[in-house]
Amino acid sequence: MKDAGGRLLAGVQLDRTGEQPLYRQLALQMRAMIGDGTLPPGARLPSTRTLISELGVSRATVVAAFEQLTAEGFLRARAGDGTYVDRLWGTPVPRRRSARPPLSERGAAVSARGGELYAEAPLSWSPREAESFVASQIAVDAFPVSAWRRLVAHRASRRELLGYPDAHGFDSLRTAVADYLVDVRGIDCDADQIVITSGAQQALNIIATLLLNPGDRVAVEDPGHIAGRVAFQAQGCRVVGVPVDDEGAVADAARADPALRLAYLTPARQHPLGMTMTPGRRAEWIGWAQRADAWIVEDDSDGELRYGGRLLPTLFDLDGADRVIHVGSFSKILAPSLRLGYVVLPRDLVAPFAAASSVLARPPATLMQAALADFLREGHLHAHLRRTRRLYSARQQALLEQLDTRMAGRLRASPVVAGLHVIGWLAGDVDDQSVARGLAARGVYTYALGDYRVQRRLPPALLIGFAGTAQEHMAAAVARMAAAFDEGCAAEWTGPVASE
Ligand SMILES: Cc1ncc(COP(=O)(O)O)c(C=O)c1O
Known part of the structure; x- marks a missing residue:
């Protein structure tokens, strides 16, 4: 029977035209042979000299491959006695017999809830196409690059920002957002009701996990924001479409369904149709939430971008019973790649939301939060x-x-x-x-x-x-x-x- 060293020499195929260095090819192939038992635990490997002459490679190639596998624990050198497969590798991992279809084609590879996440993958477009008709594209040419560069550079040298971030968000950003919301949206809230998130989408995912159980019924606008709906579906919730008319989402539809636990709404600018929810409709929704003891998630991710008409008071401000969570974002008013947004929460929800955020996602990078706080404080956003x-x-x-x-x-x-x-x-x-x-x-x-x-x-x-x-x-x-x-x-x- 062929010894293990012979099997190594017979099994290695090096591609001299490929991009991968020869030492890496050799190490990967030897690792696979150890993994599937072709090179069994305790097997002695051929000498470096034999490998050099049989494989036609340099000494440096063999030494680098052996060093890597030794560092990874696959090989052990015995002084004056050659190199052996470490006995730690006692149970061979079965070799893959046949090519398997890609994950995306194996229905069972993801859970039913996971399936909700990719069933709705949007039409693909190149994010490098700065000028396109994609609905959420911003004017990248108008981004205030010099102010942003100065503020990021200033904060980048601050060592005290390098530790784990506060789960509620960077303190001075929470304060700056509270001031901004009073100024621009007339929302009367304190900084300690705000939690910073990686955009509105992360806020929706956390809300869905924190507040809802699988099977809970959630009202969404029909038509409505796709990824927002998917956040609830991916928690196993049943989404129920409520129609939208000239006054915004129709509250009657929710009143007819007493099992609804939450309504996800875009009152400032209905997404995608664009109407503003009327004051009367706002009152109806708040009345519904209070009577049904249900939540309203008010997605206001671009409420500030108005070209006419009045910016009406938010549902958060109109509600006196802590039923509304206000979600905001800097994606459309500044840039989506910053991944910065926030929620304004009823006080009792602040600690649970921050705790959930720290487990599900962790807060956004402190550097970006700190730079944005300065950006707001210096008046650049206005x-x-x-x-x-x-x-x-x-x-x-x-x-x-x-x-x-x-x-x-x-x-x-x-x-x-x-x-x-x-x-x-x-x-x-x-x-x-x-x-x-x-x-x-x-x-x-x-x-x-x-x-x-x-x-x-x-x-x-x-x-x-x-x-x-x-x-x-x-x-x-x-x-x-x-x-x-x-x-x-x-x-x-x-x-x-x-x-x-
Ligand atoms: C209505 C609405 N909500 C939320 C989002 C998600 O925004 P973010 O980039 O802050 O996650 C978008 C993005 O296009 C949106 O249109």
Whole structure:
């Protein structure tokens, strides 16, 4: 029978054209042979000289491979007596017999709740496409780079920020956010009611885990924010769509379902349709939450980006019974990659929320929190908001003009008073998801309204973001969209229908 050393020499195949260094290839292959028992515990390896001549490699290659495997505990050198497979490796790990299908194709690889997370994966688009019609794209060209760089550099040298962060968030950011909320949103709250999160999405995930049990019923707007809904579904909750009309989400639908435990709402700017919830509707929802002893999650992640109309008092401020959790974010008003947001909580929920946050996610990087605190304190956010409101207004106007000129008869869009996108209602009986996919295949990125539906059938439409595209580039961008329609950007696209 072949000895273990012979098996090593026969089994190693080195690829001299590959990118991986030879010593690493050798070490990985020997490790696999030890793992599956081809090189059994206690086996003596061929001498370095034999390996050099049989494998045609340098001494440095063999020595580096042996050193790595010795450091990892696979090999043991006995002084003057060669190198052996360590006896620790007594139980071989069975070798994989056949290629297995990728995880994504093995239904059982994730739990039923995990399946909810990726069933809804949004249309893919390249985040490097700074100028696109993606609905939540911001104006990266307007980001105040020099102020941000100065503030980050200043905080980056502070050693006291290097330890684990406070689960509630960086103190001076909590204070700065409380001041900001009083100024901009009229929310009367203290800094100790605020917990800093990695954006609104993390806040929603923590809320769902902290407050709900699997099977609990949750009202979501129909159509509504996709990832927000998924946060609740992934906790095993049953989501129930409530329709949206010109006044915002319809509260009657919740009143008819006494088992509802929570309602997830976007009153400042209904996502995705864009209307502002009326004062009457706000009162109805608060009345519902108090009578049903249920929670309201008020997602206000871009409430400040208004171009007209009044910014109405938040549900958090109107509620006198601690039923509302207010969720905010710096993603749209500053930049989504910062991953910074916050929740304003009824006092009794602050400690449980912070405890859950420290287990589920940990707070965001202290450096970023500290830089943002300084950014707010020095007044840069107010200035940035003033600038971007003007800029986004002008970009929206440019988009609407171009859609009117180049897309008339194919889609119809009206101005919005808030947010970063308009709704382009498609003419004809088309499938908006196919249209969006057809556009994306041609490098024109939008979202389909159909992706946002829960139960309700909606007329076909696209969410078309205006914030990321400079005014002077809008004509060319919309011309690309028009060209994609000319090419028949979806198999189902049947062409314009005159009656629409
Ligand atoms: C309505 C709404 N809520 C929450 C989010 C998530 O924001 P964040 O980046 O803060 O997680 C978005 C992002 O687009 C959104 O549109």
